[in-house]
Amino acid sequence: MNNRNYDLRQSIYEPTQIMVMRHVNKTYHTSVGKFPALKNINISIESGKLVSVLGKSGSGKSTLINLMAGIDHPSSGEVIINGSDIHKMSEGKIAVWRGKNLGIVFQFFQLLPTLSVLDNTMLPMDFCGTYRKTEREEIARNLLRTLEIEDLSESFPNSISAGHQQCAAIARALANDPPIILADEPTGNLDSKTGEMVINIFKKLVSSGKTIIMVTHDRKLANQAQRILLLRDGILINESLTNAFLELNEIILAKMDSKSETFEVNAGKSMFFSAKERSWFWILTRGAMTLSIEEKNIVTDALKTKLSAGDIIVNSDHVYKFTATEDCQILSIPLPEIISLSNIEIMQVEQVISRNLNTSGVNYATELA
Numbered sequence: 560m561n562n563r564n565y566d567l568r569q570s571i572y573e574p575t576q577i578m579v580m581r582h583v584n585k586t587y588h589t590s591v592g593k594f595p596a597l598k599n600i601n602i603s604i605e606s607g608k609l610v611s612v613l614g615k616s617g618s619g620k621s622t623l624i625n626l627m628a629g630i631d632h633p634s635s636g637e638v639i640i641n642g643s644d645i646h647k648m649s650e651g652k653i654a655v656w657r658g659k660n661l662g663i664v665f666q667f668f669q670l671l672p673t674l675s676v677l678d679n680t681m682l683p684m685d686f687c688g689t690y691r692k693t694e695r696e697e698i699a700r701n702l703l704r705t706l707e708i709e710d711l712s713e714s715f716p717n718s719i720s721a722g723h724q725q726c727a728a729i730a731r732a733l734a735n736d737p738p739i740i741l742a743d744e745p746t747g748n749l750d751s752k753t754g755e756m757v758i759n760i761f762k763k764l765v766s767s768g769k770t771i772i773m774v775t776h777d778r779k780l781a782n783q784a785q786r787i788l789l790l791r792d793g794i795l796i797n798e799s800l801t802n803a804f805l806e807l808n809e810i811i812l813a814k815m816d817s818k819s820e821t822f823e824v825n826a827g828k829s830m831f832f833s834a835k836e837r838s839w840f841w842i843l844t845r846g847a848m849t850l851s852i853e854e855k856n857i858v859t860d861a862l863k864t865k866l867s868a869g870d871i872i873v874n875s876d877h878v879y880k881f882t883a884t885e886d887c888q889i890l891s892i893p894l895p896e897i898i899s900l901s902n903i904e905i906m907q908v909e910q911v912i913s914r915n916l917n918t919s920g921v922n923y924a925t926e927l928a
């Protein structure tokens with residue numbers, strides 16, 4: 560009974576979430592001891608999005624993708640994809656489920672060298688028994704046409720360019736028309752122009768309704784996605800922080816993230832913040848609110864400002880009154896000395912903040928200066 564209620568609640572709260580990870584940890588057991596590769600990862604991805612997973616080498620990107628693909632298992636936590644808790648399935652069931660639900664694209668293409676491009680593309684159809692045998696070739700040819708490599712159908716992988724091999728691998732990933740494509744460094748072995756072409760293919764697929772999760776360590780490519788999941792040492796940096804400060808390096812972001820705190824404010828409720836807070840600034844991460852300033856217990860409406868998700872509010876000597884106009888979530892970033900930023904790092908953060916305040920057209924920045 561309890562389980563049933565729980566499921567119902569999930570379906571109400573996450574109607575279009577095609578990929579959900581809850582409290583996922585992955586620890587590798589090595590000869591020199593335990594190594595935590597992913598720490599308490601929580602992710603929720605809506606369908607129809609292009610999401611990039613960004614991070615330095617060794618930050619846990621491939622581990623994350625492998626858990627999403629059911630290639631590897633989490634040490635704890637849940638991975639729910641398209642409504643299925645994949646790590647509760649048997650290996651045999653996962654393989655067939657994966658064939659229908661996921662297309663996987665790798666850095667080194669992983670095409671079978673002894674099969675033609677066309678036969679490589681048809682392989683997942685044969686494996687999962689999707690479509691009638693007589694239809695498979697036509698469907699595969701259509702995919703190759705979409706990817707503009709139909710004339711290479713009869714070629715073998717080794718005889719075509721790296722970019723064309725990746726197109727063939729993408730066609731193969733699409734063979735069973737899966738809702739989700741997972742790609743681990745799909746452009747890692749391509750020159751930048753071909754890499755750009757792959758991203759453009761992904762963008763088209765996303766606009767036709769696919770969900771694509773793409774690992775890269777190239778910030779420029781990552782930036783073209785609708786969402787960026789930034790990993791550092793197995794920790795997922797708060798996404799609002801990543802969004803607001805993407806131009807800063809991961810060390811600064813990780814320091815800001817490590818001691819930041821999230822809190823919720825329900826619609827209609829107000830909260831007061833003052834200089835006594837040990838907060839440097841806040842980011843409104845979800846919802847909308849108004850901000851006014853209280854002077855000597857009088858709330859002045861002069862500065863009444865509407866804030867929406869992504870806006871940054873810098874702490875000052877004023878007493879702030881936040882009033883949530885819808886359910887809100889706020890991220891509080893502690894003072895620079897608490898998170899041990901150097902003077903240069905503080906300056907870099909302040910530069911980004913002032914740019915964000917100016918470009919968002921919010922007028923309180925100058926008022927507070």
Ligand code: ADP
Nearest residue numbers: 587589594596615616617618619620621622623
């Ligand atoms: P990325 O893809 O971001 O480069 P990985 O997910 O491959 O990072 O690896 C994350 C960390 O986990 C690395 O430090 C790596 O050495 C370690 N790791 C990955 N796979 C294993 C494994 N099978 N056994 C032990 N350690 C591993």
Ligand code: MG
Nearest residue numbers: 620621622743
């Ligand atoms: Mg990797």
